[in-house]
Amino acid sequence: MNILLKSSVLCASILLAACNSDDQQQSQTSSQTITESKYYQTKTPYQPQQDLNKYEAIPQGFQPVFTELVARHGSRGLSSIKYDLALYNLWKQAKAENALTPLGEKLGADLESMMKANILLGYGVEGIRQFGYGNETMSGIQEHRGIADRLLQRLPDLFKTASTQSASILVQSSGVDRAVDSAKFFTAELIQQHPQLKANITPMSYTSLASSSVPTVEDGGVDRFKLYFHSLNKEQDLATPLSASQQAIYDASQAYQKFEEDDAELINKLNELAKNTQAEQIAMRVLNPLFKPEFIKKLGTTGYIFSNTGSYTVTAPNGESITEKGKGKNSIASAVDAAAYVYELYSISGGMKTELKGIDFDQYMPLDAAKFYAEFNDANDFYSKGPSFTESKNVTSAIAQGLKQDLFKQVDAIVDKQQSHRAVLRFAHAEIIIPLATSLELHNMMQPLPLRQTYNYSxxxxxxxxxxxxxxxxxxxIYQNTQGTTLVKMFYNEKETLFKSSCNYARYSSNSFYYDYLKLKQCYQIQ
Incomplete structure (x- = not known):
């Protein structure tokens, strides 16, 4: 998810700002999360943001009748062999020149451990279809099992009802391996806690961890238009005629991809972020403890540009040798590049604690440097995937319109007594979560900035x-009473969360997290 820093990075204050909110409790929680941050940015391992025993009580006379979820996949390893191998090639050259510090000497073994852990990621783990780079880690698996377990604790009566109704739990994903796997681990926890639910989960492809059980568009388990809308393409998504709603999503996806690839204002803004003199100073904070000064000075000169060329071989538990080859597309051509690559390994390591067996990448990344890189990556994500700049005309969130409408559509079916599901569970990616949160204007942090301003933490x-x-x-x-009134309550990362402030009139009572559904739908102008 993070955009790698190249050559220089963001010039701006890196002072943190507490999250503004109409609800003081929400702002305190958000600012506390930042204060305690290790600056892993979107690679931050998951933690529920509220104790489920401290949720607001259900209003008298109401019963839960439905729940729905949109989730990102769990913590993963590196997506491919790039930053690790490029740094390893750099490290080997420094080793050959006796240009390593004592701490730098340790880095080599840790880079080897990082590559081995990723090459074998998911090896022998039931539910991982093909081990290797890009898979969920054990932390990622437990993250989704934990969310499922707490969902059952939060709504025990709802799932008792679901266990008596055919096809009462619908599960869908983007179809990408780690999203499919997240869905399977989630449903596996539901089934482990309540075996009778297995017969009620649809499609059946999500009820087995076996690699042969693969959800598809045809069985209803994959919906790219709702859960991979950032990257729809002609080859995969126009094979069959589209409905009017699908066509609208497809058109929004093409507009977004065009914006991301060649919008002049976006390109200028990202280039502005990259023009900074602080980058060298921060890079030295990272590299000086690892390499001798004369070696650092050589980076970028002839013979001292390093990329993910070559390969690395490990031995699997069964004795098999497995080799991963680099593509040579990721290069270190400066001290800034080298330090940024160290940050990439630092940030992914937070979710790989089991696989890295006590190896601590924190020792290679000063916290103030991590904060600096996280701010740069947040700036890039803010403009490319988040609220962006005012002049972008919501192109980054328009792609989520179909998913947002589906959230409401599912509740409409409850109101109309047409809903056959007790739960709809969807699994996707950061590129889906971010636009959805932006389109709902959550946490009072979804405001775009005018082009004349540049994003920073202050x-x-x-x-x-x-x-x-x-x-x-x-x-x-979703809750209803005997009079047919429908309430909705939202959780974001399992924390009771307010809808946008302009919808306060829809709150069931002045300080409640419960909203009158019909008023909320009106507020969001959902047709």
Whole structure:
């Protein structure tokens, strides 16, 4: 998810700002999360943001009748062999020149451990279809099992009802391995806690961890238009005629991809972020403890540009040799590049504690430097995937319109007594969670900035670690009373969360997290 720093990074104050909110309790929680941050940005391992025993009580006379969830996949390893191998090639050259400090000597073994852990990621783990780079870690698996377990604790009566109704739990994903796996681990926890639920989960492909059980568009288990809308393409998504709603999502996806690839104002803004003299200073904070000064000075000169060329071989537990080859596309051509690559390994290590077996990448990344890189990556994500600049005309959130409408559509079916599901569970990616949260205007941190301003931590409360950590999730619980009144309550990363402030009139009572559904729908102007 993070955009790698190249050559120089953001010039701005890195003072943190507490998240603004109409609700003081929400702002205190958000600012506390930032204060305690390790600056992993969107690679932050998941933690529920509220004790489920401290949720507001259900209003008298109401019963839960439905719940729905949109979740990002859990903590993962590196997506491919790039930063680790490039740094390893650099390290080997420094080793050959006796240019390592004592701490730098330790880095080599830790880079080897990082590559081995990723090459074998998911090896022998039931539910991981193909081990290797890009898979969920054990932390990621437990993140989704934990969310499922707490969902059952929060709504025990709802799931008792679900266990008596056919096809009462609908599960869908983007179809990408780690999203599919997250869905399977989630449903596996539901089934482990309540075996009778297995017969009520649809499609059946999500009820087995076996690699042969693969959800598809055809069985209803994959919906790219709702859960991969940032990257729809002609080859995969126009094979069959589209409905009017699908066509609208497809068109929004194409507009977004065009914006991301060649919008002049976005390009200029990202280039502005990259023009900074602080980058060298921060890079030295990272590299000086690892390499001797004369070696650092050589970086970028002839013979001292390093990339992810070559390969690395490990031995699997069964004795098999497994080799991963680099593509040579990720290069270190400066001290700034080298330090940024160290940050990439530092930030991914937070969710790989089991696989890295006590190896501590914190020792290679001073916290103030991590904060600096996180701010740069947050700025890039803010403009490319989040609220962006005012002049972008909501192109980054328009792509989530279909998913947002589906959230409401599911509740409409409850109101109309047409809903056959007790739960709809969706699994996707940060590129889905961020636009959805933006379109709902959550946490009072979704405001775009005018082009004349440039994002930094002092002028925006938007933080990737709050909006989309690993396993980030948005949940709506739906309640009804005997008079037919329908209430909705939202949880964001399992924290009771207010809808946008202009919808306060829809709150069931002045200080409540419960909203009158019909008023809320009116507020969001959902047709």
């Amino acid at each position: 002028n925006s409360a938007w933080r990737g670690e709050i909006v989309s950590p690993m396993a980030a999730n948005l949940q709506w619980d």
